[in-house]
Amino acid sequence: MNKLDYLTQAKAAWLTNHPDLKLEKLELLARLAQTAATLSRKRNILLRDYSLEAWSYDMLAMLYRANECTPTELAGQAGVTSGTMTHRLRLLEQQGLIKRETSAADKRSATVSLTNAGRERIMAALQAHIAHAETFLRGVSLEDIDVAKRVIALLQERLES
Numbered sequence: 001m002n003k004l005d006y007l008t009q010a011k012a013a014w015l016t017n018h019p020d021l022k023l024e025k026l027e028l029l030a031r032l033a034q035t036a037a038t039l040s041r042k043r044n045i046l047l048r049d050y051s052l053e054a055w056s057y058d059m060l061a062m063l064y065r066a067n068e069c070t071p072t073e074l075a076g077q078a079g080v081t082s083g084t085m086t087h088r089l090r091l092l093e094q095q096g097l098i099k100r101e102t103s104a105a106d107k108r109s110a111t112v113s114l115t116n117a118g119r120e121r122i123m124a125a126l127q128a129h130i131a132h133a134e135t136f137l138r139g140v141s142l143e144d145i146d147v148a149k150r151v152i153a154l155l156q157e158r159l160e161s
Contacts, residue, residue: 007027007030007031007034011023011027029155032152032155040054042132043129043132046125046128046129046132047125049128050121050124050125050128051095051121052121052125055078055088056088056091056092056097057122057125058078059074059078059088059092059098060092060097060098060114060118060121060122060125061122061126062074062077062078063098063112063113063114063118063122064114064118064119064122064123067113068111068112068113069111069112069113070109070110070111070112071085071086071089071100071110071112072085074089074112089112092118095117096115096117096118097114097115097117097118097121098112098113098114098115098118099112099113099114099115100112101113
């Protein structure tokens with residue numbers, strides 16, 4: 001039985017014993033949580049084909065969009081500590097995906113940018129990610145996608161406040 005069927009059965013069981021319960025909104029949140037978990041698992045499988053993990057994909061994507069950043073800027077965007085960022089940068093540098101350059105003006109400061117291999121890897125992974133999204137959302141209208149994006153953005157905003 002898939003998890004969505006389980007949610008339908010669980011809701012029906014609750015309503016059998018407590019028909020007065022208002023479960024529609026809770027069911028929506030449960031379905032979103034299940035969908036997010038499934039998407040995350042599938043994304044991780046897809047990224048493995050490019051020798052990436054979710055964090056490394058996100059970092060390479062940030063660097064691609066920014067062209068270059070300081071480790072502090074990257075840590076802020078990724079929401080991790082400077083120690084975690086240092087470790088991650090070391091791993092990506094060892095793989096030849098990024099380069100760090102010390103600032104000539106301030107030897108304590110550095111910038112991080114993608115190598116050619118890093119650019120190629122992130123673009124290949126991005127193209128695969130786009131293809132996966134196209135397949136997953138085939139048959140869903142752009143209007144329905146816009147509605148879903150608005151509802152999810154609203155939920156996200158409320159959860160973060």
